[in-house]
Amino acid sequence: MTTGKDYGTRHREVNPSKCALIVIDVQKRFQSMTAPILPTVNRTISLCRSVKIPVIFIRHVDDPNYKVLREHWGDLKDTPFLEDPTNDFLSGLAVEEDDLVLEKTTYSAFEETGLEEKLKEMGVEEVIITGVNTNVCCETSARIAFVKGFRVFFSTDATNTFSDKLRDAALTNLAFAFAYLVNCDMLETSFKTD
Amino acid sequence: MSETSDFERVLPSYCKYEIRKRSPNPSKCALLVIDMQNHFSDIANPIIPALNTTINLCRSRKIPVLFTRHNHKSPSDYGMLGEWWDEKLIFDGTPDADLLPNLALDKKVDLVVEKKNTYSAFHGTGMEEILREMEIEEVIITGVMTNLCCETSARDAFVRGFRVFVSTDSTATSNTELHESTLKNMAYGFAYLVDCKRLESCLKIKEKSEV
Numbered sequence: 001m002t003t004g005k006d007y008g009t010r011h012r013e014v015n016p017s018k019c020a021l022i023v024i025d026v027q028k029r030f031q032s033m034t035a036p037i038l039p040t041v042n043r044t045i046s047l048c049r050s051v052k053i054p055v056i057f058i059r060h061v062d063d064p065n066y067k068v069l070r071e072h073w074g075d076l077k078d079t080p081f082l083e084d085p086t087n088d089f090l091s092g093l094a095v096e097e098d099d100l101v102l103e104k105t106t107y108s109a110f111e112e113t114g115l116e117e118k119l120k121e122m123g124v125e126e127v128i129i130t131g132v133n134t135n136v137c138c139e140t141s142a143r144i145a146f147v148k149g150f151r152v153f154f155s156t157d158a159t160n161t162f163s164d165k166l167r168d169a170a171l172t173n174l175a176f177a178f179a180y181l182v183n184c185d186m187l188e189t190s191f192k193t194d
Numbered sequence: 195m196s197e198t199s200d201f202e203r204v205l206p207s208y209c210k211y212e213i214r215k216r217s218p219n220p221s222k223c224a225l226l227v228i229d230m231q232n233h234f235s236d237i238a239n240p241i242i243p244a245l246n247t248t249i250n251l252c253r254s255r256k257i258p259v260l261f262t263r264h265n266h267k268s269p270s271d272y273g274m275l276g277e278w279w280d281e282k283l284i285f286d287g288t289p290d291a292d293l294l295p296n297l298a299l300d301k302k303v304d305l306v307v308e309k310k311n312t313y314s315a316f317h318g319t320g321m322e323e324i325l326r327e328m329e330i331e332e333v334i335i336t337g338v339m340t341n342l343c344c345e346t347s348a349r350d351a352f353v354r355g356f357r358v359f360v361s362t363d364s365t366a367t368s369n370t371e372l373h374e375s376t377l378k379n380m381a382y383g384f385a386y387l388v389d390c391k392r393l394e395s396c397l398k399i400k401e402k403s404e405v
Binding site: 066067068071072073106107108111135136139140143144146147148149150151152165166168169170172173176177178 | 214273274277278312313314317341342345346349350352353354355356357358371372374375376378379382383384
């Protein structure tokens with residue numbers, strides 16, 4: 001899923017004892033975007049679990065009163081954001097019974113979900129962002145995580161969106177000012193040396 | 195990413211990327227002018243003519259104008275910005291932190307939001323509360339830097355439920371690629387794009403046909 005482009009990224013190692021993995025919107029309703037990255041999302045989850053990084057799943061649900069979102073996307077039936085009538089996670093997603101699942105109704109995983117409070121309670125200082133889509137929910141969550149004082153890592157191979165141009169735009173901006181870009185291989189190397 | 199072609203350069207700035215169109219509602223709208231400070235003078239000065247036109251247009255329709263002034267007072271407010279930018283930040287009390295002198299700022303009516311110390315104009319500033327009290331539902335984003343504080347503020351405004359307009363000619367950043375990346379993403383899912391020409395036509399039309 002990466003373009004292979006060098007974004008001039010900064011590098012920093014994840015600190016597993018201070019980190020949480022956030023898995024955003026890996027749901028059936030977005031399956032055109034989520035199905036292709038299921039292997040890398042699951043690999044990221046597995047790597048994180050191997051060093052005891054907590055995994056938090058975010059699920060997007062619709063709020064009919066959320067005016068501005070409706071304005072942009074209408075009633076969703078003509079968009080690629082309602083490919084399934086449920087809010088279920090994608091089949092095969094490595095979510096476990098004890099995992100924390102939070103529901104959101106807008107692009108940010110932090111908006112009225114309790115995520116920030118939960119992370120602070122857990123002593124988490126850094127987040128790894130995965131899921132869909134790169135330039136909307138993932139990037140918004142990444143930017144807001146930064147603004148709230150979290151160190152942000154952003155996965156380039158466990159995130160996805162429709163357009164290479166929009167992905168490129170997102171990664172360019174994130175690497176410039178918000179996030180350390182990572183991928184499965186980098187995390188595997190990093191966690192092995194811990 | 196390729197350089198803008200001659201053809202693209204002559205198009206109104208929003209045409210390249212806009213997907214949805216809408217005009218701001220003057221009675222429900224506020225203009226946010228983000229971080230037009232000496233620290234950013236190199237990138238900010240070139241947009242001052244367009245920005246001042248935007249400010250004056252808004253003021254003529256009694257749209258409130260709010261300026262942000264990003265500044266840090268002590269290491270306790272550096273946050274992640276300090277780590278990312280090696281503590282090369284904008285410090286309160288230095289000329290660097292002052293608003294540019296040739297902005298169309300009217301101290302008698304405009305508000306200057308002083309508490310901003312991270313990318314979003316809404317974080318820790320009271321901006322949302324101020325706007326809600328004024329019954330504002332829409333914001334027009336201008337200022338610098340397009341892809342950092344402007345875009346983050348636009349995204350934050352959106353998730354807080356505001357309708358967002360982003361100005362394509364009254365925002366600026368360090369290079370065209372980053373500026374255009376923001377406009378693409380904003381048009382995709384967050385904002386209606388505007389510029390001076392569009393604001394002039396939509397604000398004046400509304401004046402002629404009083405609703």
